[in-house]
């Protein structure tokens with residue numbers, strides 16, 4: 001590559017071969033014939049009959065900059081003539097492997113320039129436990145860390161989130177990362193959580209106090225969906241021509257429908273329930289986003305026949321998947337190389353790939369939520385008691401905006417006694433975080449196997 005580096009010393013520190021030599025090796029450079037310059041009249045006069053001499057030269061893309069920050073090395077490369085950003089992106093796995101990176105990100109900055117972020121050390125190895133949330137957050141909640149060690153903040157407002165991962169991949173961590181992260185906002189009345197847990201309520205039951213209502217049977221799930229559609233209808237009428245994005249207030253909260261194992265409702269239930277649930281959920285997904293009714297759904301199996309509604313979710317988190325085909329299904333064509341969720345090691349549950357708004361992929365790991373933390377957070381931040389949450393919204397709407405604020409202040413956080421009677425739940429085994437590859441010698445063979453360039 002033609003070299004103009006901002007930190008040339010770092011190139012050498014990448015080891016052998018240095019990044020400068022990688023263009024030809026990684027398929028980024030081409031060899032071209034070059035005629036020697038015999039065409040001037042002076043030369044023609046000296047050697048009129050001599051055939052044009054040929055030599056071969058390498059043509060490289062241009063290495064624009066190399067910047068080191070923490071454990072990452074950011075390399076910006078401009079395409080050579082005849083090359084596209086797709087060609088540059090396709091070379092990312094080879095480039096990262098040659099540089100001995102633990103993993104990488106790649107994103108197009110322009111139609112001719114690509115940025116490679118090479119992650120030189122694994123920051124996601126050790127298990128990290130979540131901590132009790134302190135701040136009232138609604139727009140986005142911190143659920144873990146990114147592969148460069150920075151905070152992974154999951155945006156929520158205006159998004160429907162689908163979490164896909166095989167059994168034991170750590171969907172619970174993301175489920176509680178969102179619901180637990182919203183807990184202070186639940187207590188403040190800014191967010192109302194609705195749970196659907198058709199696996200006998202085992203998961204949601206642990207943090208039951210956080211939820212306005214929890215469905216544990218298909219019939220109850222349909223009821224919850226209908227109630228949320230009432231909110232969608234009512235808000236749609238109220239907001240028409242006024243505003244296009246609902247702003248949560250304590251009088252008019254964000255409704256979050258959190259579903260653990262969506263397929264039990266949309267694929268494995270009785271045909272009639274399945275059909276009705278898919279219809280209602282499709283309505284919530286297509287109309288609720290801007291009206292402050294959003295969905296977080298977890299599912300093990302990403303096949304189309306299991307989730308016909310996959311395309312209606314606006315952000316997807318891919319935990320460990322079973323094949324490159326599943327990765328393509330969940331994250332889109334081309335994702336298998338750049339976001340290989342099927343290569344995440346079973347020894348690192350909670351690890352996932354996400355596609356950012358700019359199209360780049362990033363590896364993340366959710367913080368672990370032990371059962372005790374879920375229970376504590378739920379009892380500390382119980383959902384305010386309202387006799388009918390949907391009716392309450394309509395009543396509040398009839399009041400003026402000042403009265404709305406006053407009504408909001410009247411919402412008292414529920415005491416234990418005022419939280420509606422809980423259904424008995426099936427006892428479950430207490431969860432302990434699985435030891436990571438880094439900390440578990442017995443699973444050392446998995447170390448690094450969930451990173452892009454190193455995975456088999």
Ligand SMILES: Nc1ncnc2c1ncn2[C@@H]1O[C@H](COP(=O)(O)OP(=O)(O)OP(=O)(O)O)[C@@H](O)[C@H]1O
Nearest residue numbers: 167168169170171172173349350366367368432434
């Ligand atoms: N973020 C995490 N960090 C470390 N360990 C985790 C993490 N999340 C989950 N685990 C471990 O993995 C186990 C399985 O996680 P979890 O129950 O969340 O999986 P799941 O994807 O919900 O599986 P299923 O589909 O069977 O319900 C947990 O009991 C825990 O030991």
Ligand SMILES: [Mg+2]
Nearest residue numbers: 171172203260
């Ligand atoms: Mg689960």
